[in-house]
Amino acid sequence: MARPPLGASHVTDDLAECSHLASGQYRGKLASLRGKYPSLKYPDLQSPVQGCGGRVVSLEFSKDNDPIRKDFTDPSKLRLYIEAKQCASSTERITRRLFLVEGLEPGLMSVVGHCFNIDPTLVVRQQRTAHWEPYHKSGNTPLLPSLLEPSRSFHVPYYELHYYPEGLPDKLDWRCADSGRQINSSRMPGTFDRVGIADRKVSYWSQKRGDGWDAILFLDPPVREVFLGVKSGRAERLSTPNEPYQGGYLDFMKFSSLDDACRTRGPTRESVLEDVCYYFFHHASCIDIQDDPMICTLFLKKIVASNYMVLIEYVKATLSTLEWSLSRQNQDISEIKIAWAEQRWSDLQSWSRRCSEYCENMESIIDSLRIPLFEADASGDWAACEKDFHLINRKLIGLKQRANALISSLTGLAGILGNRQTLKEASRSLHEAKSVKILTFLGMMFAPLFLTSGIFSMSEKYLPGGSFFWVYIAVAVPLVLLVFGAVSLINMGYGADGEWSSKEFRQTLRSQRGNVWGSFSHLPQVTIHRFAIIYVGHSFAKAPKSYRPSSGGDP
Known part of the structure; x- marks a missing residue:
């Protein structure tokens, strides 16, 4: 009997453990890299998504920057399309293609990953849904900053705000049913708000082919349904109609005149994939996408920054509401109860934790994109994203400091209320002692x-x-x-x-x-x-x- 090759059982085990990322030949490549990147073998324990659907949109750019769109949901058709371009003649291979991958369906990921040899760490970072993972069989550790190369690949987390007219169920564990990412909600004041803050991620990868190039944007699908009770092990899938909070982010294109701005209606803001396609179809002439594939990320960066601006205004409004409730303009401080102070303290602790996460994510974006620490003078240049992210970072740090200051103020108020309660109890005890003294007398x-x-x-x-x-x-x-x-x-x-x-x-x-x-x-x-x-x-x-x-x- 012939001996199996050395490490054959090891590869088989790896294949079984990497099935959550891809299938086919690309899955084998991921399995062979488990020794270098241990996080490849552990699936996301907090994600309830199993075999969710996905789609791929290809945008081919001509010399005039006019894109040609092709949609794929079948992995076999996508493979034939990619291989046909790779086997074409040298003149036909001079193409500039942007692939928009929505969702991480294992079949589509296998085709894209195998044909373009995608960095596995990028796939893992895009797939993870948790901000932090304390479990042994998990992995959310990023690469060293010295290994980051934004011209080739990067990873960016951001947030989308959705308004739910019917409200969200009175639970804290909500997740997008298609991506598995968490949806956070806040209390304002004391009752759960109808605004959900959905975690989002985008990743970029590219390679040059002579005079042409291929670029890929990994995007999250829109929030159509949610999972409830994931941590309890009894996930329930519900349909939750929603719409962008306050209509969504503002358009970031710079127009020469009002008539020029009225020529287009703006993005739908229902899906980041469709929004990216909208800007390429209506404003591709504003950028030069002939030589550098990195320019294809400009619209995506602007969308991410615009969503952060919506998040900042919502957090500022929430903190202002909590701050106003602590003042004496709406009620007498003698009427405030300790239970009220404890609830507001819990809300502020939640916002302080979230603001810390927002600041950490913004710092990771600045590191991933290699944005200089000192802002350059980019006045008048609408395409400069460095100034946008620096401003967002400063605003997020200010909100974090404001939340911590409110916590200190509320702690002082809780001390005042506690002393007042102690005084009342002491007075009550003194009255009871006097009553007992009379009875004793x-x-x-x-x-x-x-x-x-x-x-x-x-x-x-x-x-x-x-x-x-x-x-x-x-x-x-x-x-x-x-x-x-x-x-x-x-x-x-x-x-x-x-x-x-x-x-x-x-x-x-x-x-x-x-x-x-x-x-x-x-x-x-x-x-x-x-x-x-x-x-x-x-x-x-x-x-x-x-x-x-x-x-x-x-x-």
């Missing part, structure tokens, strides 16, 4: 009375109206005073820390004794003697004759 006053009445009720002569009822009063009143005196003495031993100590008792007793004797010293001695004689005489007058002492001595 009543108990201390009536407990001796109940005890004395219980003792003297054993005989009828001590009942009210009896001959010895005065004894009850003479015993009960001093007993009440004795109980209050004992409690007062015990309380003298408690310090500020709530612990009882003999040292504290002696110091308090010494100070209280001085105050009491000082008060009595101001009274005339005659008054004291009169009070004692009246009290004793009154007691003897109420006592029966049998209990009065005789002149002889003992009763």
